[in-house]
Amino acid sequence: MQLYNTMTRSKEAFVPIETDMVSMYSCGLTVYNEPHIGNWSVYIVWDLLSRVLKDAGYKVNHVENYTDVGHLVSDEDSGEDKMVQASKREKKSAWDVAKHYINRAEDDRKKLNILSPTQMPRATDYILEQVALIQGLEERGFTYEIPEEGIYFDTSKLQDYGKLARLDIEGLQSGSRVDDTGKRNVTDFALWKFSPKDEKRDMEWESPWGTGFPGWHIECSAMIRAILGDTIDIHTGGIDHIPVHHTNEIAQTESLTGKPLANYWIHRNFIKIDGHKMSKSLGNIYTLDMLIEKGFSPLDFRLLMLQSTYHNESNFSWDNLESAKQRRKSLQAFADLRFQLQDDGLEQKDIDETYKSMRASLQDDLNSPEALAILSQLETKAMSKLISQKTDFTEFIEWIDSILGLDLMSSEDISREQKVALQERDNARRNQDWKVSDEIRDELVEQGIELRDSPYGYVWNRL
Numbered sequence: 468m469q470l471y472n473t474m475t476r477s478k479e480a481f482v483p484i485e486t487d488m489v490s491m492y493s494c495g496l497t498v499y500n501e502p503h504i505g506n507w508s509v510y511i512v513w514d515l516l517s518r519v520l521k522d523a524g525y526k527v528n529h530v531e532n533y534t535d536v537g538h539l540v541s542d543e544d545s546g547e548d549k550m551v552q553a554s555k556r557e558k559k560s561a562w563d564v565a566k567h568y569i570n571r572a573e574d575d576r577k578k579l580n581i582l583s584p585t586q587m588p589r590a591t592d593y594i595l596e597q598v599a600l601i602q603g604l605e606e607r608g609f610t611y612e613i614p615e616e617g618i619y620f621d622t623s624k625l626q627d628y629g630k631l632a633r634l635d636i637e638g639l640q641s642g643s644r645v646d647d648t649g650k651r652n653v654t655d656f657a658l659w660k661f662s663p664k665d666e667k668r669d670m671e672w673e674s675p676w677g678t679g680f681p682g683w684h685i686e687c688s689a690m691i692r693a694i695l696g697d698t699i700d701i702h703t704g705g706i707d708h709i710p711v712h713h714t715n716e717i718a719q720t721e722s723l724t725g726k727p728l729a730n731y732w733i734h735r736n737f738i739k740i741d742g743h744k745m746s747k748s749l750g751n752i753y754t755l756d757m758l759i760e761k762g763f764s765p766l767d768f769r770l771l772m773l774q775s776t777y778h779n780e781s782n783f784s785w786d787n788l789e790s791a792k793q794r795r796k797s798l799q800a801f802a803d804l805r806f807q808l809q810d811d812g813l814e815q816k817d818i819d820e821t822y823k824s825m826r827a828s829l830q831d832d833l834n835s836p837e838a839l840a841i842l843s844q845l846e847t848k849a850m851s852k853l854i855s856q857k858t859d860f861t862e863f864i865e866w867i868d869s870i871l872g873l874d875l876m877s878s879e880d881i882s883r884e885q886k887v888a889l890q891e892r893d894n895a896r897r898n899q900d901w902k903v904s905d906e907i908r909d910e911l912v913e914q915g916i917e918l919r920d921s922p923y924g925y926v927w928n929r930l
């Protein structure tokens with residue numbers, strides 16, 4: 468298996484710490500508003516990664532968090548806590564906001580066939596671990612306090628700060644305005660924020676430094692350490708996490724443990740909407756429900772995402788969602804050939820070859836577009852030559868579902884009556900009774916069954 472590692476900027480052979488077990492952590496959603504398709508474009512990739520790893524024979528211990536405190540409006544630790552902002556907007560407690568959007572996210576995940584990670588901890592469930600981690604950093608001299616603001620990480624104390632993003636620290640330092648927060652370096656960040664003096668927050672805790680709440684980055688470091696250990700195999704996130712969030716996770720953990728936080732860093736590139744960045748002002752922030760309202764299945768979107776590699780920017784438009792919908796329909800017709808196996812047709816070796824090449828593509832840094840193109844070749848052949856009953860075609864479709872999550876096995880065979888009608892039509896055709904043959908065909912179309920004749924026999928598919 469090969470993966471592109473952001474840390475080394477190269478594609479590398481994947482070798483886990485333990486022989487048959489992979490530890491993987493994905494930075495999860497901040498649960499303060501409706502998740503949108505940009506979010507799901509990321510989590511579909513981690514789902515694919517976990518499925519491909521399992522297919523390669525690994526057990527996968529996948530942890531993905533929910534951020535329910537401390538993520539400020541700006542990644543640079545300024546502005547309001549997103550949860551507080553949402554609680555004002557929705558006139559609910561921050562706890563209720565989190566509960567609501569976690570449920571929403573869970574619904575969407577099911578609709579997209581995103582398998583549940585092994586654990587999905589919430590930041591607020593790991594406050595003690597976060598406090599302990601900050602104490603550890605304090606003992607090692609990496610922290611300082613800004614009165615009334617909080618406890619900060621001093622990035623100048625860490626030699627290789629910014630290595631993941633290859634940050635130009637001097638450039639950043641000289642290009643920055645004089646900071647009025649009292650930070651010693653422009654890249655320093657909050658580990659613990661103090662609650663405002665005159666305000667009681669819904670979410671706040673006692674700590675050795677005073678009442679407050681954790682900064683955004685510390686939760687991931689603390690949860691990874693508590694659940695998965697000091698060094699994990701794979702850490703994933705959106706490409707936007709590289710310069711600040713992941714850079715700071717690395718700083719915290721590695722200053723404390725002296726060991727690498729993760730051996731492989733995998734990042735999902737952006738998704739654009741009609742070639743533009745997603746933004747409120749363009750009104751192009753779509754949720755899954757908006758897609759469903761327009762008559763699409765969430766799995767059409769899943770397929771659209773699998774049609775490009777996670778490495779490159781992908782583009783969403785209603786037109787290419789429509790193409791993905793048609794593509795999924797024809798894949799379904801192909802999968803339904805399992806109800807129509809013939810005496811002759813494609814043989815097991817055709818299926819085996821496809822299986823082998825698809826697997827190789829997926830293990831090559833999750834090249835799902837290539838895997839889908841290989842599948843298409845088999846599909847085209849199968850639609851004309853049909854498939855022999857001497858194959859294990861059904862098992863092959865089960866495998867496709869297990870790896871791509873497109874639910875192709877959920878369709879059912881046609882009814883006994885419809886099968887009889889098909890036979891009658893075939894007889895009519897043999898007798899050149901075109902009138903009866905056409906009548907039966909029209910009747911089946913009304914029932915949502917379309918017929919196609921090929922030199923090797925007829926095939927039905929659902930409309």
Ligand SMILES: [Zn+2]
Nearest residue numbers: 494687712716
């Ligand atoms: Zn994180």
